[in-house]
Amino acid sequence: MTTTYTSYKLITQDMTASLKRVAAEPNVARDTQYYLENIGNVKSIDDFMADDRLYNYALKAHGLEDMGYAKAFIRKVLTEGNTSDTAFAKQLSDNRYSELVDSLNFAQYNTAATAFDRAQQGVVDKYMRQTLEQEAGDDNTGVRLALYFERSASGINSGMDILADEALSQVVRTALGLPDAMAAGDVDQQAAYLERVLDIKDFQDPEKTGKFLERFAAMWELDNPSESYDPLAVFGSSSRTGISADLLISINSLKLGGS
Structure with a gap:
């Protein structure tokens, strides 16, 4: 494969x-x-x-x-x-x-x-890119995640931007070797941690983003050798709105409070 x-x-x-x-x-x-x-x-x-x-x-x-x-x-x-x-x-x-x-x-x-x-x-143009990513995901969910991250990377300006999007979060957690259970933690602490261990501005640089995705792909292969991963876990109807229901409420509350 x-x-x-x-x-x-x-x-x-x-x-x-x-x-x-x-x-x-x-x-x-x-x-x-x-x-x-x-x-x-x-x-x-x-x-x-x-x-x-x-x-x-x-x-x-x-x-x-x-x-x-x-x-x-x-x-x-x-x-x-x-x-x-x-x-x-x-x-x-x-x-x-x-x-x-x-x-x-x-x-x-x-x-x-x-x-x-x-x-x-x-x-x-957006439809073509979405279709390309979906079809890639039919063969390998990790490829879909990588394509999505590449497309979205320039819009990442903070740790909270990552946490607010489950697909981005999945890529980052995988690349950093972080447990999925981390998603249940305090939102502010998660965001602060990501900003400590990542240079967020690197995601504005396509070359640096590519290096990050190379690391993600290698880690993905270790975690998903048989491609038994469920794509709906990150690309279902609520995939872009938060890591969990509690996190969604927290992130939306933070955004509403800053409006």
Whole structure:
């Protein structure tokens, strides 16, 4: 079996070619064509939510595929936008919702929201990357985690940013050889510890991030030699909102308190 790091490098050494392979898959190509042909005709949140193919495509593009059933929740996110600190999306520790608003900002641009490139090709580009990561995870969850970390690394500015995202936390705990039980500890102490043992600003450097992921991949192979890992543990419907229910409450409380 190809190792986690080898598989990760095969994908990332020519990301353009990897994404083109995904785009050429019949189902992906068909859904993408439909999205591009129809999203520009959407003039309201009602229009968007009435078309399940557009709605589901956009949610998957933002890693929110498992939230498709929660239409009232997504409607509230889109209706309130993200320009105000009191907007619903801003009250959530999970930044995927603000990213969805950035792509389809009906609250700010009304009927013109879907005319922007970010609502059209921008969403398509996100969809391709999400699909690539999901398909990689079908073969090796560690590869999906590494790809996700690489994509997200530049947005990591603190230990709390890591703790607020279970997939990022899994990569860091694995790379550092930390027990999963650590996730049950005090949030502030966890964040402080990570900031002591990691140079957080290194994640702004692709080369240093690559070195970190090489270490992660090696440790992942030791812990998961048979790839018996459950991907839903970190990529399920609540994967981006915290390490545990208690941690989610703590992180959201901290964010709400700083708004």
